Amino acid sequence: MNDHALRIYDSILGLLCNADNPTPLVRLNRVLPFRDTQVYAKLEWYNPFGAVKDRVAANLIADGEKRETVHAGQKLVEPTSGNTGMGLAMIANAKGYSLTTPLSSEIPLEKRTMLRFFGAEVLELEDTLCPAPGAPEGAIAKAMEIADRPEFHMLNQYANEANPEAHYKTTGPEIWRQTQGRVTHFVAGLGTCGTITGTGRFLKEQSSAVQVLGAHPAEGHDIPGVRSLRQLQQTQLFRPDEYDQLAEVQNQAAFELSLRLNREESITAGPSSAMALAGAFEMVPDEPGNIVVVIFPDSSFKYASSVVKYLPGLVAANSAGGTSRNALLDRMVENVRANGDLIIDVDAAHDAWQEHRPFVLDVRPTDQYQEAHIPGAINMPLEELGGDLSALPGDLGAPILSVCQRGNASLSGVLFLKSLGYRNVRSMTGGTLAWREKGFATDSE
Ligand SMILES: Cc1ncc(COP(=O)(O)O)c(C=O)c1O
Missing domain, CATH: 3.40.50.1100 (Rossmann fold)
Structure with missing residues (x-):
């Protein structure tokens, strides 16, 4: 028998949340830009496996x-x-x-x-x-x-109605009961959109006055779990007609607010929680009687490797500077990305390819290479770089184009080739996907 009052359970699955066993709603006191509007965070990391x-x-x-x-x-x-x-x-x-x-x-x-x-x-x-x-x-x-x-x-969480239904059956009723029907605004970050669509539907059925508000990150963001407007177009559960308003939140603003939530509210909120809250700050007016519930999908513990990228001072100087080889390698890859001499956009790469047929090194996994690659490209998957190098040009001055799927792994390719002494190497920004989107020639095998 599961007993929520005593918190005793037959198995861990008994801890799954519903109106009788809700995740906590915690009022925010310090980071708010409001005088009258009250904001409650719904802490979803109190679910048994750590997230909404x-x-x-x-x-x-x-x-x-x-x-x-x-x-x-x-x-x-x-x-x-x-x-x-x-x-x-x-x-x-x-x-x-x-x-x-x-x-x-x-x-x-x-x-x-x-x-x-x-x-x-x-x-x-x-x-x-x-x-x-x-x-x-x-x-x-x-x-x-x-x-x-x-x-x-x-199961396909991007299209399956059982995704919003989970929130219609649990998150919505929990919020309605926890606020005794006084919630005026519901705010969620947008990923698959199961949370906003399912919870929003339930709350609007209880009172059509409840405002359902969505926060999304800007294009090019680095916040795990949520989607920019462009990425959202491909989620079948994104139903903007059912939401009252959307707000875009900048990547850096989300990471900075997440730090404040941890330090000032002692709430271990991760970056997507802070993004939703930042969206609430933009969309909800400061008025007496406003009671806002914001979904905080998961805690900061899973995001150490993300927060160190955006919040300076979190990594000890010695590990960032030299003793941590991975940190150093990451920094070198980012240096390549920022160095205009080491990258080339897809149009310029295509012109160069047509003009003088540079050596094209494709560092993707072999199955991706076989599906479609730039004609003449040589495949050396990133994991195998450092093995047999006999296919590489003998002339260290030969022009080389490093390519991958989207232009990330190819930066490591440039780093590797540079370490071998090749002087004329560039990574193609946007990768093979961008090349194909332009309709440029490819081969498959
Ligand atoms: C950390 C995090 N935040 C926000 C979301 C967005 O929730 P939904 O997919 O219901 O829109 C997700 C979903 O994966 C998530 O993992």
Whole structure:
């Protein structure tokens, strides 16, 4: 028997949240720009596996079981930015299923490691931070390919109505009950949009006066779990007609507010929580009677490797400066990205390629190379660089174009080639995806 009053449970799954066992609502007191408006943070890391996505993972699986698409011993596959995967992995462990999760290698190391620690099979791909549904490459395409095998089933959090339904059934009723129906504004960050769509629907059904507000990051952001307006167009659960307002939040502003929440409110909020709060500051007026509830999806603990990038002074000088080899390598790669002599945009690269056919080094995994590559490119996957180098030009002055999928891994390619003494090396910004988008020639094999 599960007893929420005594907090005693038959299994960890009994801790999954609902109106009888809500995640906490905590009032913010110090970081607010308001005099009258009250703001409450809903702390979703009090879910059993650490994030808002536990609700979704539980409902996606329950829905699959009800529809009999998920059976005993089921192999699940799901592209995820981390939190859904963590919830799914743990519920799969509890229920005797398994999880394979293709994801972007740009997702924080903490999440990729913990997914493996929890027992998921993690396939790391060179993809953007949030997988883009419908895009030909990346985590979603990989998951769909695996899901074609009869023994696998993909729950598809980007299109499955069981995602918003999880919030309609739990998050919405919790907020309504916790505020005794006094909530006036509901604010959530936008990722798959399950949270805003499902919770918003429930709250508007209780009172059409409740304002449903969405916060999203700016283009080129680095906030795990949420999507810019462009990335949102590809999420089938993004229903802007059902929201009252949207606000864009700058990357740096979100990281800085996250620091303040931790230091001034003693709330261990991660960057996407702060982004949602920053959006609330923009959208909600300061008026007596306003009661705002903001979803705080997960805590700061998973984001050490993200926060050190945006908040100076968090890494001891010696580890940033020299003793930490990885930090140094990261810095060198970023130096390449910032050095106009070492990068080239895709149009200029195409002109150069047509003019004098530089040596093209493609550092992507072989399957991506085989699907489509610049004609004549030589494939040496990043992980294998340093092995057989006989295919590289003998002349250290030869022009070399380093390419990958999106123009990130190719920066490491430049670094490597430079370390061998090649003098005329550039990384192609935007990668093969940009080359293909322009309609430039490719070969496949
Ligand atoms: C950390 C974090 N913040 C925000 C969100 C956005 O929630 P939703 O996908 O329901 O829009 C997610 C979803 O993955 C997340 O992991």
